[in-house]
Amino acid sequence: MRGTLSAFSAGLREFYEAPYRRTLARAHRDEDDLFTLVVLAEALGVPNPASYYTVEMLPLVADRVHEWHTRLGMDRSPLDHVSCC
């Protein structure tokens, strides 16, 4: 009985999410890109009044930098001191 209910619930969730999964994933990616840009602002030469806070977040985005710049059409990292490739 519990198995049936959880299967029903999972099916309902799939029914809810499936039509918009792509749009939501894209929106999520755009938000991540914006976050990455804000964190890397100083490194890109853009004055960032919140750099005191964002510098602490650099390790969080470091892993994604390569995927980020290649997706934006830059074969090589635009950051001198982040040589991911």
Add this chain to the structure above:
Amino acid sequence: MNSLVLMIIGLAMVIAGYFLYSKFLGSKVYKLDESFRTPAHEMNDGVDYVPTNKFVLWGHHFTSVAGAAPIVGPAVAVIWGWLPAFLWVTLGTVFFAGMHDMGALWASVRNRGQSMGMLSGRYIGARGRNLFLVVIFLLLLMVVAAFATVITNLLIKTPTSVIPVWGAILVALVVGQMIYRWKINLPLTTVIGVVALYSLILLGDRFPIVLPDPILGMSPAAFWITALFLYAGIASLLPVWVLLQPRDYINGVQLFVGLALLYGSVLIASPTIVAPAINTAVPEGTPSLVPLLFVTVACGAISGFHGMVSSGTSSKQLDKETDGRFVGYFGAVGEGLLALGAIIAATAGYQTLAEWEAVYSAFNQGGVSAFVEGGGAIMNAGLGIPASLSATILATMAVLFAATTMDTGVRLQRFVVQEAGEVLGLKVNKVVATLVVLGVAMALTFSTGADGSGGLLIWPLFGTTNQLLASLTLAIVAVILLRKKRNPLPVLVPLVFVMVMSIYALIVQLGTFWNDQNWLLLGLDVVILVASLWVALETAIAMQAARKGTFDPETDEPVAAGSVGSGTAER
């Protein structure tokens, strides 16, 4: 004729179609193969390509293709009598729509889940692909304009639906927050959402809203249309999780509830159909049954829009190729049943023939309002729900269908405008693109006057465009079958029929628009007519090449004569 008998015959026909004809198509024509690795597995990315349970996928597919169109079309078409509409809906579902939807799904699955636009480029040529974009743009434009008029007419004729219709936006906004922000589980959210919606229906039934005339210097119709376009513009610009996603979902659930209420009522009340089987005394100005019936009832019999859904999303989620029979064919059966419900409601919900004739006093009269009034009377007789409340339930259902399609239509069309801008080297931001979409749609809606009736006048034109899109999809499927050296007749016969009827209807409408001196619709008609003839020509050329050429049965790619090994298994 008793409506219960008609319902049982209709159900038996479409169910038999599923068990017999779709089995034939699956095994002999499309040759569905359970072991074929579908794009959902081959390209699984957790976003677009996800293997999905066939029942869930069917629910998603069905609610994506079912909207207000299978209600509006049949409810308008019964003006020629219930029999032609019934035959076209049932036989159309069995031999046209099911085959078309299943074929589109199969063609896309066999081509890495590519959309019909991409496939038209591959199988019909680059011009075929451009044609596809033009047709889709026109189709979306007409959907937005026509549904704005449909909703407005219902809000005016059923003032009790005003509160639930606009209140549903609030329900959707709260449901969106409950799911993503407050993390409340979905079954509970669903129950709360549906109860809230039906509470609003009860509230609306007690407090009908009738607008004063004029309001803000406009007639009530013009006011509602303007408000709807304003709303659709804002809704299409909001993040999807805020409004569109929960709205589509609640609407999907409501679809099943509404269908169960309607069919349950017919089962209990079994009212007599008062409309004639074939109406020999059609009101003056009613166009001829042939060809207009076949374009007036587009969704519910065969619809090009389904090909977009089949190849756009469903094909990327198909777990096994053999599931295509259930998802594609049975999805069309679901829509056929909605159309059948609309025919019964619009013809059996009246006490006498005179009463029915008063409603269907002219072409495009009756329609969805007849579905609401008639269906409401049947629900009153069957389930004992007061007639006014029943009508409010059905009006809300029809409006919500139309509104969600309108929201999505504006959003999709915005993307088309932005893409067209890129082609022309212009960067069009989303607000400007939305304004362009709304401006053109409003021009179409108000093309016949300040009452905004232009939206419904283009309904047959919407049908021809939709059928033109269906022809393109059928042409792609036929070319693939010819390349694989399989029997193309189950696709060719419907293709020729639909194409001939569409072109014939366009020529008839051309005369009507000329006589009415409606230059906007005349221009649109000419564009669609040229596109139709172009499709016919391109299709003939592509088929001839497919028939004469030698192709690899596996990839459908042309090969030099003699290079296909005799041991290659046909798939």
